[in-house]
Amino acid sequence: MAEVRAQVQRDSGRAAVETAQIExxxxxxxxGSLEVLKQLSLRLERGKxxxxxxxxxxxxxxxLKHIVVLLRxxxxxxxxxxxxxxxxxxxxxxRYRQRFGxxxxxxxxxxxxxxxxxxxxxxxxHTNKSSREIDAIVTEKLSMVGLDxxxxxxxxxxxxxxxxxxxxxxxxxxxxEVVLYDEPTTGLDPVRADVINELIRRLxxxxxxxxxxxxxxxxxAYKVGDRIVMLDKGRIIADGPPDDFRTTDDPRxxxxxxxxxSPEDLSALDE
Amino acid sequence: xxxxxxxxxxRTGATTLAAAADxxxxxxxxxxxxxxxxVTLGSSRMWRLVIPECMEIGVRSLPVILxxxxxxGMVLAVQAIEQFRAVGLExxxxxxxxxxxxxxxxxxxxxVMIAGRIGGALTxxxxxxxxxxQIDALRSMGTDxxxxxxxxxxxxxFLLTPILTLYCDxxxxxxxxxxxVGLSDVDSGPYWEFTRDAVDAFDLVSxxxxxxxxxxxxxxxxxxxGFHCRPGAEGVGQACTEAFVASFVSxxxxxxxxxxxxxxVSNYVYGFRPLL
Numbered sequence: 349m350a351e352v353r354a355q356v357q358r359d360s361g362r363a364a365v366e367t368a369q370i371e372x373x374x375x376x377x378x379x380g381s382l383e384v385l386k387q388l389s390l391r392l393e394r395g396k397x398x399x400x401x402x403x404x405x406x407x408x409x410x411x412l413k414h415i416v417v418l419l420r421x422x423x424x425x426x427x428x429x430x431x432x433x434x435x436x437x438x439x440x441x442x443r444y445r446q447r448f449g450x451x452x453x454x455x456x457x458x459x460x461x462x463x464x465x466x467x468x469x470x471x472x473x474h475t476n477k478s479s480r481e482i483d484a485i486v487t488e489k490l491s492m493v494g495l496d497x498x499x500x501x502x503x504x505x506x507x508x509x510x511x512x513x514x515x516x517x518x519x520x521x522x523x524x525e526v527v528l529y530d531e532p533t534t535g536l537d538p539v540r541a542d543v544i545n546e547l548i549r550r551l552x553x554x555x556x557x558x559x560x561x562x563x564x565x566x567x568x569a570y571k572v573g574d575r576i577v578m579l580d581k582g583r584i585i586a587d588g589p590p591d592d593f594r595t596t597d598d599p600r601x602x603x604x605x606x607x608x609x610s611p612e613d614l615s616a617l618d619e
Numbered sequence: 620x621x622x623x624x625x626x627x628x629x630r631t632g633a634t635t636l637a638a639a640a641d642x643x644x645x646x647x648x649x650x651x652x653x654x655x656x657x658v659t660l661g662s663s664r665m666w667r668l669v670i671p672e673c674m675e676i677g678v679r680s681l682p683v684i685l686x687x688x689x690x691x692g693m694v695l696a697v698q699a700i701e702q703f704r705a706v707g708l709e710x711x712x713x714x715x716x717x718x719x720x721x722x723x724x725x726x727x728x729x730x731v732m733i734a735g736r737i738g739g740a741l742t743x744x745x746x747x748x749x750x751x752x753q754i755d756a757l758r759s760m761g762t763d764x765x766x767x768x769x770x771x772x773x774x775x776x777f778l779l780t781p782i783l784t785l786y787c788d789x790x791x792x793x794x795x796x797x798x799x800v801g802l803s804d805v806d807s808g809p810y811w812e813f814t815r816d817a818v819d820a821f822d823l824v825s826x827x828x829x830x831x832x833x834x835x836x837x838x839x840x841x842x843x844x845g846f847h848c849r850p851g852a853e854g855v856g857q858a859c860t861e862a863f864v865a866s867f868v869s870x871x872x873x874x875x876x877x878x879x880x881x882x883x884v885s886n887y888v889y890g891f892r893p894l895l
Contacts, residue, residue, distance in 0.1 A: 418755050438651075438763055445761035456756035459748075470760045528759075 368430075369394040369526060369558045370415055375424035377410055377582075384410045386582040387424070397552050397559035399573035399590075401566070401604065406579045408562040409453065412528050415560060416448050417441055446474050449519030449527040453534070455511040457503040457518070463490070464499035467518045474522060489517040492547060494540075509536045516544065520551065527551065529561040533568045545571045566605055570594070578604065641847075648765070648843045652773055655766040665771065672775035676737050680783055687732050688787035691724050692716060692794025700803045709799070710809035714817030716795030721818055725788040726826040727874055730833035732787075733780055734866035738841040741772055742862040745845025746855040754846065764846070773838040780834025781827045788826065821889070825881040832877060836869045 370392040377385040384407040392398050392415075400408050413419040414426055417434055426434035433444055457466050467486045471477055477485070490496045493513035503511055512535060519527055529548065533541035545568050551557040552572075563569055569576055570590045578586040578593075578601055586593070586601045593605055603610055659665040695716050703709045745768060748754050757764045792814075799805040841862045848858030885892065 413755070416759050418758055438758070442761040442763070445759060448759060450756065450759035452752045452756055452759075454751060456752040458753055458756075470762075473760065473762050 368392065369428070370560075371427040372411075372414060372421075373425045373427070375411075375414055375421040375426065377407070377414065377419060378422050384582050385414070385421070388579075388582065388584060389424075390577065390584065392558060392560060393575075394558055395552065395556040396574040397548065397561060397572050399561045399563060399569040399576045400579060401563060401569055401576060402579035403604065404564075407582045408579055409530055411579065412450075412530055412560060412562055415526075415528060416445060416450060446470075446522060447525045449522065449524040451512070451516050451519045451527070451529045451532055453530040455503070455508075455515035457511055457515055459503055461502075462499065463495070463501050463503070463506070463514050466503070466514060467521050469518065470522045485521060486517075489521055490514070492520070493517045494543060509540060512536065513540075513544070516547070520557075523555065524557065526558045526560070529559065529563075531563055531565075532561060533563065533565050541565070541568065542571075544568075548572045566593075566607075644847070645839075645843050648769075648846070649839050651765050652769050652839065652842075655763065655770050656773065659766060659770060665774075668767070668771035669774050672771050673779060675740070676733075676772075676775045677779040677782065680733060680736055680779075681786065683732055683736055684729055684783045684787050685790050687728050688720075688725065688790030689794040689797075691728055691787075692720055692791035692796075693798045695719055695724070695791075696795040696798035696803070700799060700805075704803075709803070709805050711813045711817075712795070712799040712805055713810040713812075713814035716799065717792050717814045717818050718822060720791035720795065721788050721822050721826050723826070723874075723878075725791050726784050726830045726833065727870060729784040729787040730780065730830060730837065730870045731867060733776070733783065733834065734837045734841075734863055734870065737776065738837045738862050738866045739859045741838065741841035742845040742848070742859045743855055745842055746848035746858045749846060749848055750850050750855060769838075769842045769846075772842055773835065776834040776838035777831060778834070780837070781830040784827060784830040788823070819889070819892075821885060825885070828881070829874060829877045832873050833870050836873060837866045840865045840869060 368391045372388060372390045375385050375388045376383065388407075388411065390411075400411060402408050410419060414421055414434070417426060417436070420434055424434075425432055428444055428447075433441065436444070457463075458469065461469065464483075464486050467489055468482050471482045471485060475482075486499065487496055490499065493516050495510060495513055495517065498506060498510065498514070503514070506514070512532070516529075516532065519529075527548075532544050532548065536544060548559055548561065549572055552559055552574075559572070561568070561572055570593075573590050576586070576588065576590055576593050577584055580600060586596065586598060593601060596602060596605070602608075696712060699715060700709060700712060703712055703715070745754070748768070754764045754768070757767055796807075796810065800807045800810055844858045844862035844865070848854045
């Protein structure tokens, strides 16, 4: 009986390794005297959307940048499909990064290019498609985010929310295996935010995109997440399916989920 | 007192280490730029990126370079003409003005003007891209920002600084001629004859040779400062100032070492060449 149980555990362990698209093992990151990530380990499963929540300054965006090795860990390792990638040179990382899409918090669109040129950028860089094919993809991706028709505008000529949606179209232009979303719904009206949430869901369901979403927006977290991870001071303090977060008794998680300030936070106002 | 001395030592040590790290990072940055340059030099995609930079760095800098060159030549002539006339050598003004402009003042002042106009703009542009995560966005899409952003700007600066220097030399020469011949009644014929005797092709080439180095240094320093600027508008502003100061100092330092080298080459090839 014990042998059977051990075999089952070994098999389930192997399955977990095989389905892990990205894995962070014991990652620590420090900026000067500030330790942002502390021995953080996280395994992200293929085809699932993991939502990372937590107060501002707890290392969520830093975590996201470690996944695509925009930042390198001071300690620990990052794996993509079982291959260690955090020690690779910038040139070696190019072939991995083509499999990722990254939606930056402020969009990070190239000011000097038009909306269409921004979305077409990764296609020109990494494919041999003709201009006509690229134009068709650009139109398709912009339609997905509800912005077809803005092709010739410059980023400075569109609103903040539109910029974020163009950035999302750019992030998915190459049909990546993994999309990293840094606050995808911040700055959008509730209706448009719901469209983006639905888009994240569809990308996952239809083409099996692995998603990592950093957000403060619990509506979005519940809607898009297969799993929610909460960070606090660079460590994971809660990890589970969205339903666990709806019913949790942990006071730190509860406060964040309900959007309630702690007495210590409020006491600062009295002073 | 002991504690204060210790603090000073700690601060000095930290500043020295930071400066050494900065210097090392700069050369790593330069090394990556040269590596990408060697890989992409023959690619038509690279040259498509270089052409718009040539427009910005070359064509749009031309007016300020022309103004600088002409006034340098005129001022030089104004300062020298009285002294030369006092000893009856005013016809040799052309030799002195043109040799000074072609060998030293043209390349150095064109370099300084380019450092101010282009260096600051490059740092501000790349610094803004850095603080708005556009450089991270490039990296996340598998595009090396040094290949895409730095190499075209380096090539444009490296190739166009000598051409701008030629314009600066030309205007300096005309400015000196205008003051000497037009305003101070020196005969035009002897003015150009002495110029021809004094200014050799080597002088012109040595000035242009220097300007390749000045252009390369301005581009590398400005791009490096843009890539490593601190966040916020203040960070970008400070990076622009640092880029100009570092470019200016590097032009002067490079000028000294290249002058020593070129003088040695001149002595080897031509022997001693009297100015007058």
